[in-house]
Amino acid sequence: MTKAGFVGVVGRPNSGKSTLLNWLLGEKIALVSPKANATRKRINGIVMWKGAQIILVDTPGLHQQEKLLNKFMLGEALKTIGESDLLLFVADVRDNLEGYKWFLELNKKKIPHIVVLTKIDLVKGEDVEKKKEEYLEVNREAEIVPVSAVAGIGKEELLDKIVEKLSEHPYYFDPEIISTEHIRDIYKELIREALFEKLGDELPYETDVIIEKIEELPHLDRVYATIIAERSSQKGIIIGERGRKIKEIGMYARKLLEQFSGKKIYLELYVKVVPKWTKNKKRLADLGYRIEQ
Numbered sequence: 621m622t623k624a625g626f627v628g629v630v631g632r633p634n635s636g637k638s639t640l641l642n643w644l645l646g647e648k649i650a651l652v653s654p655k656a657n658a659t660r661k662r663i664n665g666i667v668m669w670k671g672a673q674i675i676l677v678d679t680p681g682l683h684q685q686e687k688l689l690n691k692f693m694l695g696e697a698l699k700t701i702g703e704s705d706l707l708l709f710v711a712d713v714r715d716n717l718e719g720y721k722w723f724l725e726l727n728k729k730k731i732p733h734i735v736v737l738t739k740i741d742l743v744k745g746e747d748v749e750k751k752k753e754e755y756l757e758v759n760r761e762a763e764i765v766p767v768s769a770v771a772g773i774g775k776e777e778l779l780d781k782i783v784e785k786l787s788e789h790p791y792y793f794d795p796e797i798i799s800t801e802h803i804r805d806i807y808k809e810l811i812r813e814a815l816f817e818k819l820g821d822e823l824p825y826e827t828d829v830i831i832e833k834i835e836e837l838p839h840l841d842r843v844y845a846t847i848i849a850e851r852s853s854q855k856g857i858i859i860g861e862r863g864r865k866i867k868e869i870g871m872y873a874r875k876l877l878e879q880f881s882g883k884k885i886y887l888e889l890y891v892k893v894v895p896k897w898t899k900n901k902k903r904l905a906d907l908g909y910r911i912e913q
């Protein structure tokens with residue numbers, strides 16, 4: 621009998637969840653940013669390891685903000701906490717334990733979890749040990765795996781530990797596929813990464829991307845996408861003087877799309893204003909962020 625299961629990747633914003641997903645998968649499908657609250661929706665990546673099928677589900681960071689979009693984001697993380705077979709609680713090794721304590725409260729069904737301490741390349745070995753002890757003080761049964769996606773430390777140990785904790789189950793999906801996400805959703809995330817990279821500190825949070833059309837040719841994908849902004853002044857900033865900014869965004873995004881698809885990409889970007897889309901239920905739902913209740 622094989623092993624297979626759904627493994628939720630949860631933790632505070634910016635702790636390195638999406639980086640962890642991409643790293644374990646060996647493919648970049650999730651957007652990564654130094655700016656917090658980049659991930660808005662669940663996204664899965666399927667890792668085959670020693671005959672087991674690990675379905676990793678990346679989530680938005682655990683945080684509370686009044687905006688409707690942020691409520692949707694928290695909902696995504698909470699659903700994952702409730703529905704997974706196993707959870708990875710991902711924490712920056714430099715963070716305090718408030719996030720972990722909150723997670724323990726949220727994990728009402730006591731779904732088994734592994735604490736993954738990320739970014740250990742940024743601290744000394746002794747700091748990692750100290751942090752482990754802090755976790756053990758809060759939960760003496762905590763299983764903790766320190767990793768660094770940047771330095772390539774801890775991958776096998778983590779995957780082994782995940783497999784150890786999964787139950788026997790037939791594969792859920794064809795073992796050849798790396799994700800059940802549609803290509804258009806992955807393209808959307810990668811273009812959003814370009815927005816996080818190229819726009820200032822506030823603007824990325826009020827923008828989104830719609831993939832209008834993808835024309836797939838054997839060696840080339842033509843991708844037509846619209847960037848959504850909340851206000852017309854933002855549209856001007858996104859386009860930039862003589863179109864300079866949108867060109868930069870397009871070049872950055874095109875590289876990510878080409879890396880993922882292994883094809884040449886022709887990317888056409890438009891900008892459209894959808895007033896207050898982050899605060900309006902219907903407009904959020906139209907963009908794929910459906911708030912239940």
Ligand SMILES: Nc1nc2c(ncn2[C@@H]2O[C@H](COP(=O)(O)OP(=O)(O)OP(=O)(O)O)[C@@H](O)[C@H]2O)c(=O)[nH]1
Pocket residue numbers: 632633634635636637638639640651652653654655656657658659660679680681682738739740741742767768769770771
């Ligand atoms: N040095 C170092 N930086 C890392 C590592 N893992 C992630 N980062 C950086 O940490 C930042 C946040 O990474 P993300 O993967 O986007 O974090 P996240 O938890 O998905 O963030 P949200 O989706 O916003 O909740 C990025 O700048 C990453 O490059 C690591 O192992 N070492």
Ligand SMILES: [Mg+2]
Pocket residue numbers: 637638639651652658659679680
């Ligand atoms: Mg993320």
